[in-house]
Amino acid sequence: MTTIKSFKSPLFFLSLILINLFASLPFSEATPPLTKCNIKLDNPHYSKSVEIRKGFQAIKVNARSRCNRQMTNLVLTVEIHKLGFLRDYKVASREIRVEGPIFPNTIIKNQGTYVECKNSKSSKYYGEAYASAFIKGERLKTLHVLTEKTITVNCGN
Amino acid sequence: MSSSDESGLIADQEWDDAYFSLVIELRTKNSHRYLEQTELLLHKKSIELELSGYSVKYTLDRTGCWFDATNSDKGIGKRSWNRFGWGKKAKRKALPDFFAKTEANILMPEEL
Numbered sequence: 001m002t003t004i005k006s007f008k009s010p011l012f013f014l015s016l017i018l019i020n021l022f023a024s025l026p027f028s029e030a031t032p033p034l035t036k037c038n039i040k041l042d043n044p045h046y047s048k049s050v051e052i053r054k055g056f057q058a059i060k061v062n063a064r065s066r067c068n069r070q071m072t073n074l075v076l077t078v079e080i081h082k083l084g085f086l087r088d089y090k091v092a093s094r095e096i097r098v099e100g101p102i103f104p105n106t107i108i109k110n111q112g113t114y115v116e117c118k119n120s121k122s123s124k125y126y127g128e129a130y131a132s133a134f135i136k137g138e139r140l141k142t143l144h145v146l147t148e149k150t151i152t153v154n155c156g157n
Numbered sequence: 158m159s160s161s162d163e164s165g166l167i168a169d170q171e172w173d174d175a176y177f178s179l180v181i182e183l184r185t186k187n188s189h190r191y192l193e194q195t196e197l198l199l200h201k202k203s204i205e206l207e208l209s210g211y212s213v214k215y216t217l218d219r220t221g222c223w224f225d226a227t228n229s230d231k232g233i234g235k236r237s238w239n240r241f242g243w244g245k246k247a248k249r250k251a252l253p254d255f256f257a258k259t260e261a262n263i264l265m266p267e268e269l
Contacts, residue, residue, distance in 0.1 A: 047173055062169060091240045094262075099232030111172055112262055115239070116254070157240070 035135060037067035039142060043149040044080065044125045047114060059155055060114040061127035061147065066107050071133040072100035078113040082157060083124035083150065091115045091125075091157050102133075121156030176265055183264075184257035191253035198222070198252060199245060211235075211263050215256075219243060222252065224259040235262050 040063065047060040063078045079093040094113040102108065110129070127147040133140060184191070194215075198204050203216040211226040221240040228234070237259060241251040 047177070048170070060173075089240065090238075093238045095234075095236040097227075097234035097236070099234075109172075111169060112176060112258075112265070113237075 035067060035069045035140075037069070037142075038065070039076075039129050039131060039145055040064045040066075041078075041127055041129045041145055041147050043147045044127050044151045046153070046155075057117040057155055058114045059117070059125050059151075059153065060111075061129075062109070062111040062113070063127075063129040064107050064109050065131050066105060067102075067133070067135070068104050069135050070100075070104055071102045071135050073139075074098045074100060074102055074108060074131060074133040076108055076110045076131045077129065078110045079128045080113060080115050081126055081128060082115075083126075100134075115155075115157050117153075117155035117157065119156040120154040122152060122154055123156050124150050124152050125155075126150040172265075176261055179261040179264060180254075180257050183260050184254060187257070187260075188253065191256045194256055195249055195252040199249060208260060209263055213259075213263070215259075217248065222248070222255055224255070224262075226259070226263055235259075237262065 042062040044059050044061050047058050059080065061078055061080050063076065065074070065076045075095060075097050077093060077095040080091050081088045082091050092113055092115045094110060096108065096110050098108065113127075115125070126149070128144055130144045131142045194204065198215055198217060203214065205212070205214045207213065208226070210230060211228045213224070213226045216223040216225070220243055221238055224235075224237045226235045239251070239255055239258075241248045241255075
């Protein structure tokens with residue numbers, strides 16, 4: 001069985017976020033972004049707690065969102081996808097909505113996204129996360145970010 | 158690994174421990190209700206209920222089930238979906254655990 005020995009290392013730091021005002025301006029490459037917002041997305045990993053406490057295995061993906069500006073109406077979504085023969089399948093998703101306000105640099109976590117292993121069939125999983133929020137009255141969306149790794153585990157779903 | 162990474166890892170582990178303990182507790186405590194809810198949901202395709210200040214709605218689709226919970230007073234909402242498979246049998250088997258898991262999502266302290 002393949003195991004992920006160090007699921008949080010390295011953390012996949014993806015800082016692409018806000019479609020801001022500068023995106024549409026010429027010479028935008030010379031202009032620093034208005035905000036520093038990011039989503040940290042851990043690689044898919046076996047949850048030790050599930051294995052110990054529930055007696056079966058599950059694959060879990062955690063995400064954290066942080067922004068240096070005050071936000072309202074944050075929606076942070078985490079999805080787990082399984083690689084399929086013809087296409088990939090979404091097997092789990094979890095969304096947290098906070099109407100706010102959320103103060104600058106507050107960390108919002110979405111850490112309850114998991115999928116149970118129903119059998120020991122070898123399968124490949126990856127995670128995806130995205131968010132949207134209002135900043136200064138404007139609705140901004142992140143890019144969809146993927147986990148750095150797609151893991152192969154004996155965990156069929 | 159930096160100390161902040163380590164403390165984050167410990168906090169995540171503690172959250173996981175508390176969360177999955179709660180899932181097990183709910184599954185045991187409410188097993189009868191979850192079985193009733195399962196049959197009702199399979200029959201009606203969508204059910205609504207109130208839980209700890211949240212308006213909760215479960216909706217079946219072709220391959221899984223949506224959970225949507227809103228607490229207007231707190232201004233917080235939670236939504237999740239899990240794939241169970243196409244058949245009724247697979248859904249019937251998976252739904253009690255899904256009810257426990259989603260109720261734990263509501264009852265756990267906010268992830269802020």
